[in-house]
Amino acid sequence: MQTTKWILSxxxxxxxxxxxxxxxGNYNYRTGTSxxxxxxxxxxxxxxxxxxxxxxxxxxxIKGLYNVPAxxxxxxxxxxxxxxxxxxTDSLVQLKxxxxxxxxxxxxxxxxxxxDMVSFIPIFEVEHTKKLFRKDTYNEIPKGFELKQxxxxxxxxxxxxxxxxxxxxxxxxxxLVRVDYFIEDLAAKKAELMxxxxxxxxxxxxxxxxxxxEDFSSYQKRMSDGFATHYPLEQYQSYxxxxxxxxxxxxxxxxxVQATKTTSEFYMPKTSKGYxxxxxxxxxxxxxxxxYELLFNLVPQPEKPKExxxxxxxxxxxxxxxxxxxxxxxxxxxxx
Numbered sequence: 515m516q517t518t519k520w521i522l523s524x525x526x527x528x529x530x531x532x533x534x535x536x537x538x539g540n541y542n543y544r545t546g547t548s549x550x551x552x553x554x555x556x557x558x559x560x561x562x563x564x565x566x567x568x569x570x571x572x573x574x575x576i577k578g579l580y581n582v583p584a585x586x587x588x589x590x591x592x593x594x595x596x597x598x599x600x601x602x603t604d605s606l607v608q609l610k611x612x613x614x615x616x617x618x619x620x621x622x623x624x625x626x627x628x629x630d631m632v633s634f635i636p637i638f639e640v641e642h643t644k645k646l647f648r649k650d651t652y653n654e655i656p657k658g659f660e661l662k663q664x665x666x667x668x669x670x671x672x673x674x675x676x677x678x679x680x681x682x683x684x685x686x687x688x689x690l691v692r693v694d695y696f697i698e699d700l701a702a703k704k705a706e707l708m709x710x711x712x713x714x715x716x717x718x719x720x721x722x723x724x725x726x727x728e729d730f731s732s733y734q735k736r737m738s739d740g741f742a743t744h745y746p747l748e749q750y751q752s753y754x755x756x757x758x759x760x761x762x763x764x765x766x767x768x769x770x771v772q773a774t775k776t777t778s779e780f781y782m783p784k785t786s787k788g789y790x791x792x793x794x795x796x797x798x799x800x801x802x803x804x805x806y807e808l809l810f811n812l813v814p815q816p817e818k819p820k821e822x823x824x825x826x827x828x829x830x831x832x833x834x835x836x837x838x839x840x841x842x843x844x845x846x847x848x849x850x
Contacts, residue, residue: 562807572730572812574718576711579784580703580804581794584695589667589675591682592632592689596660600634603659610685611665617681625669625678632662664691672799695745695802704741707806710791711739715810736811746800750779 593610597603611629618625636659665687667678679690697703723730755776781800786792794801836848 571814572722572733574715574808574810574812576714576718576808576810577789578707578711578806579786579789579792580707580806581783581792581797581801582697582703582804583794583799583801584672585698586668586670586696587672587675588694588696589669589678590691590693591665591667591678591687592691593663593665593687594660594689595662596658598658600659603661607661607663610687613685614665614681622669622674622677624671625667625674628666628668630664630666632664633660634662635660692747694747695800697802700743700804703804704806706793707741707804708739708808710793711806711808714790715808719810730812732815734813734815736813737809739806739808742805744784744803744805746781746783746802749782749784749800749803751782753778753780 593607595603595607595610597606611627615627618627665682669675669678675693682688682690719730722728755778783797783801784803784805786795838846838848840846
């Protein structure tokens with residue numbers, strides 16, 4: 515009977531393990547062959563943003579995190595075009611840009627565009643026998659030109675990025691360089707962080723005064739605070755698939771070689787661990803994360819030195835007297 519219970523417990527343990535691993539995701543398996551051999555996930559944590567030297571007595575630290583959705587976005591695509599002449603190269607680029615702008619007028623009129631010139635480079639013939647030179651200036655004639663421009667898109671709806679990628683791909687523009695996030699009123703977000711921190715600090719001060727039976731009003735006070743802002747571009751980590759597709763395995767010299775594993779990236783924001791409060795704790799999309807830390811130090815007033823009462827000096831005065839004893843036994847004082 516005991517053996518049956520032991521086997522049943524082992525079976526339940528084996529069945530439970532895959533379920534727990536699935537909740538954590540395949541990132542847990544990026545190294546090694548089992549859960550126990552995989553390296554731990556490196557989670558971004560809160561770091562110290564402010565400092566006060568020579569802490570003494572009562573020191574309070576309040577840390578806050580604000581997850582701020584972006585108010586607008588900037589997507590940058592790079593256009594690379596080659597042509598035989600300068601006019602041909604420029605006209606091909608303009609044709610692509612104009613087609614994208616015309617489509618945006620009907621599908622996403624709110625999107626703003628800007629074209630940034632990157633480079634315009636002549637391409638010369640490599641072989642010496644094919645080189646051509648102008649007769650009047652003796653300069654070598656390019657065999658073609660390469661034009662590079664950056665196409666900027668500013669938009670407020672994050673879902674529009676898929677539309678922009680499709681439109682650019684239709685015009686043979688495939689290079690999405692970066693996507694930037696912007697916050698319109700950053701000062702207001704910082705003010706909200708400070709207000710929350712001050713409220714928590716006052717609660718802690720009142721609690722300590724009540725527990726310790728002390729009055730902090732006469733204490734010397736020192737304060738330091740600091741901010742740190744983290745954008746999504748800075749918080750992506752690489753990820754390699756746990757296993758490769760077996761259908762892609764090829765045979766070399768009579769042996770099967772495993773196909774290359776897919777490498778990708780994923781968004782890893784700072785977690786709520788280590789903070790006293792978090793505004794907008796639940797995340798769905800990448801956000802701008804603002805950290806705030808407030809340090810508050812209380813030092814008792816130095817004791818006043820006791821007043822030293824000087825010891826009175828006693829002056830000793832010696833008075834000389836001369837007395838005369840008469841024959842009849844009388845004592846008389848003689849004047850000096």
